[in-house]
Amino acid sequence: MKGKSRGKVILPCNGLDKEAGTLAREMALKLAEEGAELVCPVLFQRNPARYKKELGTGELLVIDGCKTGCASKLAKDKGLKIAGRLNVTEMLKEMGIRGGKKPVPDPEHLSRLLAALGGPGEEEAEGAEEVPSGLFTAHVEMNEFMEGKFFFKVPKAGYFFNENDCWARVEGTRARLGVSDYVQQSASDMVFFEPPEIGKELEQFDDAGSLESTKTALDIISPVSGKVVAVNGELVDAPELINQDPYISAWAVEVEMADFEGDRELLMDCEAYLAYLKEKVRKENQERFG
């Protein structure tokens, strides 16, 4: 076991509010026994330079206690690149456990969390790079327009959008999903992409993974229904691809679609989205600058 977590840097929840927090702290201590470096959130807040060496060399795993996500927010505020993230409350929820209100860890809850850690959790991210070949290789032509000082790009064909500014690039019964140029410009630098599980069945408008930027957090809201067949491992490693190339290399998820004809009714094609986006940014500019 010892050495298993070497090269990892753990930033846990401070762990003094509810049981979930104390469990996050205990998990971090356990990973430290296996060779991971620990970052104390309170000390890090006060003196980030203290952890410069660890954070410069290791992969950062953030362990949040609850949905408030203080550890994630701290990482984001300090501009850290998050390689992986756990949320104790969500992990417990999947096990049918509700965490206690008092900051006291239940040993049984802890052992179940640790068992889950040793299990599939981390393998998933590794296995996430399965990418079927042959599709989605065609060149994509872009329309461009300018509003204020911002340039926006929208593909000319082959993409379908929802009003949540997420796209589906459709070929046959397959679709790749991602977010539009508008999202990357308004959210600013992307720092984290959490993919859905491969095999997950999505209904139209379900979450197909989540993103965090230096400014905000958002879900990828799937324009189509279907089954997740692949996630983009490159995007997990480099979420900034969304800022560089939102429509092609920054695809997030590939799905085998279930009912594209039915889903399409509530989607915009490229031309309609271009018009929608023009109007949206025009209005936003008007509100901002009068």
Next chain:
Amino acid sequence: MGVPREKIDWCPTIDYGKCDFCMECDNFCPHRVFERREGEEKKLVVAHPENCVVFCRACAKTCGPDALSFPDKKETTAAIKRMREEAGGDEG
């Protein structure tokens, strides 16, 4: 969506039994859906449901005490499709 926004039932509902008025959701939401009410018992209300982006649930993710809920997405989708059909029928 092809349906007027005000006809679509989609916005968060605050469970005041759980909400601790930390205002994280209001700090997060850029669409001014929530409104703070200083000096009132309900210090935060959903004042502008029509501003809420249909199918966005991002504010709920910021909620530590899990006090925000949304309508059933499948039902909302079906209702939108139904309204579109009805509107289409009127035109035809």
